[in-house]
Amino acid sequence: MPLSPSAIALLGLVALPLILVLLMVNQRGLLVLGGRMKVNAFAPDGSNTPSGFGQRLVRAHANCLENLPMQAAVLLYAIASGQTAITDPLACVLLGARLFQAAIHLISTSPLFVWLRFAGFLVQLLVLAWWLLKLAALV
Template identity: 45%
Template sequence: MSTSALVLGLFISWGLFLVILMEACRCYFLIKGRIRSNEFKPDNSNLPPFMQRLARAHANCIEGFPIFGGLLILALVTGRTEITDALAPWFLFARLAQSSIHVASLSVVAVNARFVTFVVQVGIAVYWAWALLLN
């Protein structure tokens, strides 16, 4: 398996982990009687701040999948993973850092750090798109 394929699988698994964590927390709130099943809002806005940040981190991961995952898939189906393999682990590290920071805090320092991790991902994606489409 190429590094790109492994990172794509881990990227998908990270999104899955975030949704499982969110649903486990929601189940906890249901079991404890803190909320009824028909009261959940998609953004968790009626739940504690951690849950709101978790919902946003998950949504952000899913929103990025068509771009980042799509470029990895393009490299895989065209047999050009030599373009994506070297930076794929750095992309994944930046994605994991972004989500983790998002869940942990909304402080100014955290938001700035999260932005830096996103810029890293975008920079990698721009390079991948350029290399895959123009070379």
């Protein structure tokens, strides 16, 4: 049985933070094994890694986890209640916007990239708001 777009989006939203944490483990492991940092020297926010990438990676991961509960809840509700006809049309848009936001997070914190990141976040919020209105039969 093929996965619905809603199920694909849900799995993608769960896979993204897993991929980011694996990148974090890889980056930190290479620093430790290369003798550039001690295993117990990492700041929780990634601020003391040799490049700004470590801090951006930690923040991108945290941001994915901060938003996952509301995104997953709406998609799970639609799947469980048989209402994926509401979420399917925009499910890949939501996932794409989440991937875009995470990628931009990793690339830069320049003002342009912060605006682009916000645009990706705004798309996600609008999709979720639309789904909630439709699922509550308010539209």
